[in-house]
Amino acid sequence: MNKQFNSSRRKFMLTSAAISGGFALGLQLPAKAQDAVSGNDINIWVQINPDDTVTIKYARCEMGQGSMTSAPQIVADELDASWDQVRIEYVDVNEHFRMDRAWGAMVTVGSQTIRNSQEYLRNAGASARAMLVAAAASEWGVPASEINVSNGVISHAISGRESGFGALAAAAAEQAVPETVTLKDPADWHIIGQSKPRVDIPPSVDGSQVYGVDVELPGMVYASMATSPVFGGSVISFDATKALTRKGIIDVVAIDGIAVAVVADNWWRANKALEEVEIQWDTKGNGEVSNETILAQFNESLAAPDAAPMPNNAGDADQALANAEQVLEADYFTPFLSHSPMEPMGATVRITGERVDIWASTQSPEGLVGEMVNALGVEEENVYAHRVQAGGGFGRRGGSSDYARAAALIAAELPDGTPVKMLWTREEDTQHDFYRPLAMYRLKGGLDANGMITGWKARIASGSILNQMRGAPLRGGVDFTAVEGFTQLPYNIPDQFQDFKLTPTHVPLGFWRTVGWSQTPFAREQFIDELAVAAGEDPFHFRLKHMAEDELSRHILEKVAEAIGWDETPAAGLYRGIATTEPYGSYTAAAVELSVNDAGVINIHRIVQGINTGHMVNPDNVIAQLEGATVWAISAAMWGEINIDQGKVQESNFHDYRLLRMAQMPVIDTVLEATGGFWGGVGEPGQAPILPAFCNAIAAATGTRVRSLPLKHHGFSLA
Amino acid sequence: MELRVNNEIHEVDVEPEMPLLWVIRDILNLKGTKFACGISQCGACTVHIDGEPVRSCSYPASAAQGKEITTIEGISLDASHPVQQAWVKHQVPQCGYCQSGQIMAAVSLLEKKARPTDADINAAMTNICRCGTYKRIRDAIHDVAGNTAENTLAYEA
Structure with a gap:
């Protein structure tokens, strides 16, 4: 296999950078893409079929977040199609790469699909509509301006002529691509804003949905693998003598010097045999790392003199604190967490000569292709990454494609053309994640005699996901995903100083649903409550009086407070907490009403969860995402932690990495706001205000301010 | 065998x-x-x-x-089992990976008890959903059972 990956890799990096910098397809397709538009393809997003159905392409991934439905809704709306005639198809990944990445970003992370694609998707729909109109105008000999398109019908009122899309498709495809199109006024949207049923749901109820783990190919073999239990460790040697005597075992191979895989004629046999491979590991000096050593390191970071100041600092925070009537100081701690999607990591790879086929649940087709190029030295044009539904992603399948690399390296050891399905056990998945960073926060706040916050200091100590995973340099020494929530406070505090202290450990870090916003609000929004309590004020009204300059934050907070009846006294024994956040381009707030008995048993009576996404494409899907994000946050709050001892993760499966189940599911009411004017994210933001609202309610109920998670360590359990 | x-x-x-x-x-x-x-x-x-x-x-x-x-x-040849239909109607699945198991648990519950209470659902539905679809699972089961908000006896935990 040739080894030209360096040049391809560079190209890959550059293109990725261009995309993340806001690449918009608009109407100017790359030359290769324009050539490829043919037949009934009106453009690369819209294909109109003779039977009047419309095929809309979907470029990103689907893992339950719903944008496989909502992104095409945007195209269909501008096209003035009827939703009933729409069919949705994935963009072929290989074709995408061969066409200079014509479909923009495929990577599905950071609640970006709608907000970063909506402009080119609207343009694609509007452009296709204009071409249909031009075709009708030419065919009917009438001015285009007199032609109307509505619900999949093209009509000319004066002549009474009318046509479906299909009859004009071929002629439309011959029309010139309009230089510019006028996009609809949001008031005229008829598909955007509608709760269209998700297209990927029907196959999820009869077992026919195909996930990465479900791919089956002729001649397939199966692999299970064990990676060095100590991060950064390596394989010294392994003895597979015993394993190789077992039925169905084909091969035992080392991967990258850090893992051993058994290949067999079915996965269970491979996995059973793996238990009998004796592996000698080198811990590479990480065998002494533990919770204690990590905590000591973080405590040092909280006091370190050399942290990197953040760009939003203003005024003189030290002076303001010195002048304050009251000064509060508190440290907060959030642990490492694993993603634990229901489908464990795995991938199927088949190498046939210079061609590589890969089937893997992913959030990043680009990452899969890049990893194949990197691992196998093939050309990216020769990589065929096939589309499958992901059994949950939550960030695990977006940052690193480590599991795909492992499958590729196993495939490289097998005869040409042999497909291998590599699958991790739950234990392997739990112990070889890229974890939500552990972080600590030291906050200081000063109040004046009127109960206004006059000074604010925050020290954030965390590892850096991108620095550790990809060697990405920090901008001015600050990791901006770790400090989300502190870079632009919604509160008007004249004198503020915040800084970041990079605190790397050997624990791999990754993007965990809601990323920095999954943890920073735990500190920020609880500390705001601490200041409110010190000022003797109601936490909701205390926030409002500091939000004079942030109308959107105020708006969602007020809506949530209204929904839970904040200004009315709760029933006896019930207590409330509230919090507000501004994650991923949206505005979210939450209020939690609960009771806590003397034994520390928390009974959540109600959670009100509100979001303002600006424009909103599919409201029912937004509700589903908010419900799910709340469950996600409550699991993390109550039980979530990944502990390190002797360099290894201690948790292994769902018995010791506990997740919320049906019996403890709280009542959730959602408040949807679409005030217009912006496109905010949906999948990530829901979680952000839940943790602090929950903990603020616990503090209100018990007087106990929980500054470190999970709650189980503070004597709390969930009813 | x-x-x-x-x-x-x-x-x-x-x-x-x-x-x-x-x-x-x-x-x-x-x-x-x-x-x-x-x-x-x-x-x-x-x-x-x-x-x-x-x-x-x-x-x-x-x-x-x-x-x-x-x-x-x-459980059906064409996704026509009432539980499957309710799962679609209530838009239960997110990633969907756990939903085969959830549906099998729900079908079994409803075969044993046609009008399950919330407590019955809590006891029978112990499967994990990482996406957090529990609310919709509960709603879908109540829907199949014919439990309504008015039917307080059936709905009561």
């Missing part, structure tokens, strides 16, 4: 201790039943054995001989 799955008899040559899950998935190629934990914790692998919900990842294939095994593919 001989296994009867979805009303069909299959002769399979596997180790007696091989979990039923892996026979179903890798030998019989029925992929709707999912692997997620391997230790009976999450229920993604739930099938029915003689009508009872069983976590097939921890159930030896040999123990299923002579019994009637039903997987998600066997």
